[in-house]
Amino acid sequence: MIATLLPIxxxxxxxxxxxxxxxxxxxxxxxRPRAIVAGLLAQTLLLPLSAFFIAxxxxxxxxxxxxxxxxxxxxxxxxxxxxxxxxxxxxALSISLSAITSLLSFITVxxxxxxxxLFFLDEATAVDVPVGQLAAGLLVVTLLPVGLGLWxxxxxxxxxxxxxxxxxxxxxxxxxxxxxxFLHQWPLITRHLPNLGPAVLTLNLVTxxxxxxxxxxxxxxxxxxxxxxxxxxxxxxxxxxxxxxSLLAQPAFAIPSVIYAVLMNVSAIAFIAWRRWQLVxxxx
Numbered sequence: 001m002i003a004t005l006l007p008i009x010x011x012x013x014x015x016x017x018x019x020x021x022x023x024x025x026x027x028x029x030x031x032r033p034r035a036i037v038a039g040l041l042a043q044t045l046l047l048p049l050s051a052f053f054i055a056x057x058x059x060x061x062x063x064x065x066x067x068x069x070x071x072x073x074x075x076x077x078x079x080x081x082x083x084x085x086x087x088x089x090x091x092a093l094s095i096s097l098s099a100i101t102s103l104l105s106f107i108t109v110x111x112x113x114x115x116x117x118l119f120f121l122d123e124a125t126a127v128d129v130p131v132g133q134l135a136a137g138l139l140v141v142t143l144l145p146v147g148l149g150l151w152x153x154x155x156x157x158x159x160x161x162x163x164x165x166x167x168x169x170x171x172x173x174x175x176x177x178x179x180x181x182f183l184h185q186w187p188l189i190t191r192h193l194p195n196l197g198p199a200v201l202t203l204n205l206v207t208x209x210x211x212x213x214x215x216x217x218x219x220x221x222x223x224x225x226x227x228x229x230x231x232x233x234x235x236x237x238x239x240x241x242x243x244x245x246s247l248l249a250q251p252a253f254a255i256p257s258v259i260y261a262v263l264m265n266v267s268a269i270a271f272i273a274w275r276r277w278q279l280v281x282x283x284x
Contacts (some may be wrong), residue, residue, distance in 0.1 A: 007137070009173045010242045011145045016170030017078045017098060018149020019163045025096050032093070035228075038218045039097040042211045042232050044104065048072045048112050050206050055120070058199040062121045064192060067256040068199060069116035071240045072207075073109045074257075075101035075142075078170065080234040083268045087275040089226025097231045102146055105239070106138035113243070137247045142239070177238045178261040185251055185258065192255050200259045204267050208233035226275060234268060237261040 030036075051072030055065035076098040084094040101108075113134065152158045158166075182189065211232035215225035240257030244250055 006177065006242045006246045007141045009177050010238050011141045012173055013078055013170045013238055014102065014142050015145035015149045016166050017102065018146040018151075019153050019158065019166055020081070020095060021099050021146070021150045022154055023150075025092060025099065028092055028096065034218055035090075035093055035215075035220050035224050036096065036100070038214050038220065039093070039211075039228050039231055040100065040104075042207075042214050042228060043076060043097065043101050044108050046210050046214070047207050047232055050210060051203055054199050054203050054206065058195070058202070060195060060199055063250070063252040064196050064199070064256065065120040066113075066116050066250075067240075067244065067253040068196075068203065069120070070109075070113055070243055070253055071200075071235055071237065071257045071260055072203065073105075073112035073116075074236040074239045074243075075105045076231040077234040077236045077238075077264070078174070079268075080230050083234055083272065084227050084230045087226050087230065087272045088223065088279055089230060089275075090221070090223040091227070093224055094227040094231050097227070099146065099150075101231075102142050102236070106135050106143050109138055109239075109243070110134040113248075134243075134247060141242065174238050177241055178258060181241050181245070181254055181258050182262075185254060188252055188255055189258060192252070193259065196256055196259060200256050201263055204233055204260060204263050207235075208267065208271070229271070230268065233271075234264055235260060237264070 048069065051068050055068050060068060076094070078098065080098055081091050081095040085091040110132075153163065208229045211228035211230075212225050215228040220228070235257075237257040237260050240260075241254045244252075244254035244257065
């Protein structure tokens with residue numbers, strides 16, 4: 001039953017993301033190509049590469065390494081925009097990047113996950129998942145819900161109050177997915193935490209730093225640097241969990257996403273506090 005409920009829950013979360021979008025967001029993104037290209041480069045290329053080298057450096061097992069790669073392949077999380085806003089960053093850029101990477105995920109995720117399965121698993125533990133089947137599943141739980149939410153928001157068919165209720169419900173849905181997986185997979189988590197914990201924490205810190213450094217290298221504004229750091233650091237761990245449990249039927253693959261869901265919020269809170277302190281110390 002949970003294998004059916006997880007994709008439905010994820011689709012609802014992605015629908016909530018779509019409700020926060022308008023066509024003007026994409027027009028605005030096109031008007032600032034340098035920031036968008038930097039964000040896409042960090043999210044779709046540098047993040048998976050970082051996960052690959054971290055998995056190798058920490059000597060993760062096949063299942064742990066694949067789980068880390070699944071997490072890295074996921075687009076920015078739906079809370080990235082909210083965290084960016086709290087850290088006084090460019091919220092519109094964060095939302096645009098989350099939307100674009102989510103729309104691209106039905107292409108990028110199957111390719112990255114498929115390559116990871118081939119590289120990290122031996123013949124005895126191989127998981128045979130057709131890339132086309134994975135792409136179709138992602139199309140249903142990501143692209144279509146985002147598109148529906150965007151259409152409803154753009155057409156004004158849903159009131160602002162209703163949209164707020166949907167956003168709150170989506171947040172609760174995300175918490176429910178992470179909590180359920182955390183409790184249900186507790187034996188696996190405790191077994192893998194000593195090895196996976198440090199690797200997952202390293203991935204979180206490295207990706208946030210990579211986003212900020214890339215933004216600095218491309219001479220983006222301070223607010224844009226915050227957006228890129230949060231977009232890279234806040235991953236759609238609910239998608240990683242759904243991929244592992246429902247589409248791949250491999251619970252061990254979900255463990256990095258569960259651990260990351262907790263750690264990314266801790267680091268995000270610390271980042272917000274540091275950013276607020278920085279702004280107080282050096283007001284514009």
